[in-house]
Amino acid sequence: MSQQTLIEMKGISKSFVGNKVLNEVNFEILASEVHALLGENGAGKSTLMKILTGIYERDEGEVFVKGEPVHFQNTKESEEAGIAVIHQELNIIPYLTVMENMFLGREIKFGKTGFLNTKKMIQLTKEYLGQLGVEIDPLATAGNLSVGQQQMVEIAKALSVNAEVIVMDEPTAALTDREIERLFEVIERLREQGVGIVYISHRMEEIFKVCNRVSVLRDGEYIGTRVIGEVEYDELISMLVGRELGTLFPERDVDVGDVRLKVEGLTSDVFRDINFEVKQGEILGVAGLMGAGRSEIMQALFGYREIESGNIFIDGKKAKIKKPIDAIKSGIGFVTEDRKEEGLVLSMSVRENFTLPNLDDVSKQTVISSQKEHEFVDDMIGRFNVKTSGREQEVKSLSGGNQQKIVIGKWLGINPKILILDEPTRGVDVGAKKEIYQIMNELTAQGVSIIMISSELPEVLGMSDRILVIHEGQIGGELNRDEADQEKIMYAATGGE
Template identity: 60%
Template structure:
């Protein structure tokens, strides 16, 4: 299938999102679509599949001008979309999610569960992932939910697959397996639109790249004819001197200690500590227990045994408000379901955990609240026309900035960042890294969970590696290499 999108314009109210974008896709190619958050990448693809209607421009598919009424029609015609924000029905089983709207039935009209299980197992085998088909999808980790979305798209026999940040929640092993699947699809003539902020992936798997900035097409190039620095400069309109800003850590007093923490079926005998001004990275494969440890530390789940100490004092954290009282902030990996109230405005989301700071005698000072929110919007460079914009309407990267802003606002002693740059462009990533440095310079203790090994290596002062719910090792920044981390993450010594 060949696609040409010419002169595409789109506005939402007074907000001009796309201004004459050109994009073309060849049969059997992997075409990268890159740009900063808010550049218009996802909007362009949503216009292609009929989720949004274009204001101007033409779409030509296999020589025929073609427009879809909705994504269902696009899928029936051979175009599948794996969205950045997961579209999982949490109360339904994994199997039901895989076949939703495409259920197989017998000649008597009854569900053919046996055949669906066979097909599902075959697709998951190709992805080298083991998922509980009869288990609720909501009980799966974000990474597992991502694999459900990928498997669901691959089962449609699509001729074009749009992948929007498909590896954001995956570990290196799952990413390599996905790449193998992509290469196999290319050989079958399937085209892939690959939207990602992970530059290494673009140069590893893609044939061409189209760069967007501020709703416009900046350039399209063959991958062998460009390089990292050129792509970054065209994306952000400026050069980024270093990918990871230099750190000069000066760890201070012991802020947090976790001693022999256990939760049945998730992690056992976990002990670690974090000092003021220090970034401790947590690494491990999907399902290793990293996120579960952090959820328990924040009071979203409760410990079966073990102790948590803050500044030398043993504390009980059974609910998130206990954690907040003790100065712990938690930026969750699942910003859509846990990090934001999507129907609330940016202002309401940022103010939510901070209401006490501009309240007096039960009344909120709207002036103080507005000043507080405006400062955070400017500091994190959230792209929005107003603080009253609903969080739902922001790009994924700007939603992430709102989540970060609301927890920075409480003035935390300990800040847990679970996949802090998931779905965030290269320019915004650096802004987040610089913010992390500023926070540690002020004495904040940071725990960073990340599936991106370059990020873990680039920003951590120490690295704790988790394997099957246990800490398999700890590495200093001098000892840490990708090989050492992966050895520990897979149970080696």
């Protein structure tokens, strides 16, 4: 028995200011399937979904819902047609309750009285969350929930409007391993109920685990659709990048030097007695479960978090780091996990973002030299292969991979001795990942010491010279590159000796 076609998009084209971002793209979603939409940053995935949901007007092509032609003018019309979107940046209003978020804009009232039927909304909230197998108090403040719980509320909200198609954009980007497993269980349950799911992710292992089919876009072009189970990883990579990518992780052939950073007995309210060292030209991978204290330790090194006791030594000398400016003066750069909130000023240009930590180098007696600034920014754009229309383009309009290159690149102007990278390739496509890995190799070849926090174990294993495993605020283990594997890392991360 063939599956019903819920959505069919034919020959979709879209241009912005003369730049064609989609060119005759085809895409379909069947009932009871999880269909991956794959493509590098800037390939057109988001634009295609925004056309499907009525945010953007298509220039050419047709959209059909259950065989009927549609032309949505806004998201309300697409929702009424049974299409819901779970955005990467969740649309939860943190100070409202779970119930209020569920029924925002469509509250249930007692007839025409205008009085809210709170009891009914609480009951329905419990029922929709129950369909997902989760128990969350409808009267809990949404902002107090974990990201995974907030995501379940968003999915339950989609069910409450009888969504037959749910678009999930990078749904696991900020989830713990346990929350990811719960999400996969929910996806399977939705699929069994006949819901069609569009699954957008850069994590290839997830696509092979939960999806039935995968469609690939490249530079706004539709490359093809494959059935999972009938396609090899290498073929998908080739479809994605238009060439053989080769080994994702470059060879590590760096002569490691003397100890550059030494940490002794570092203790705060969330971690205790942290001792480790990093050598010149070395990549120290930091692994552990989410919430173990990995980021907090590195924030303390950067002066962003108060420490109760312990010492930090750089090149054998004790460093006094009380705030980030102290760390920067000591030669430490920090690429934060959350590039949108903490790593970039999205409303500013490429030029301004590159320049911010490097004002002293492009200024003469506190006045910025346009010539120096332009030379510096153009050098960075070229060095990092940032795909941009020019130095004045707003950073918020760049792809995630290009934003991440700027976050990393802006710290190199200070010529750091130590560069801390917190989740350096999160939300970045496979091509940009390889470019970032190559940049890391080049930096270590120049003697920079890198500390890389990552939740992706293949990345930790592929790029680290040594691996530090954090468990509940303490060091759970340390592994050399040659002896490390995923099982040993997870054993140490969960409390094994």
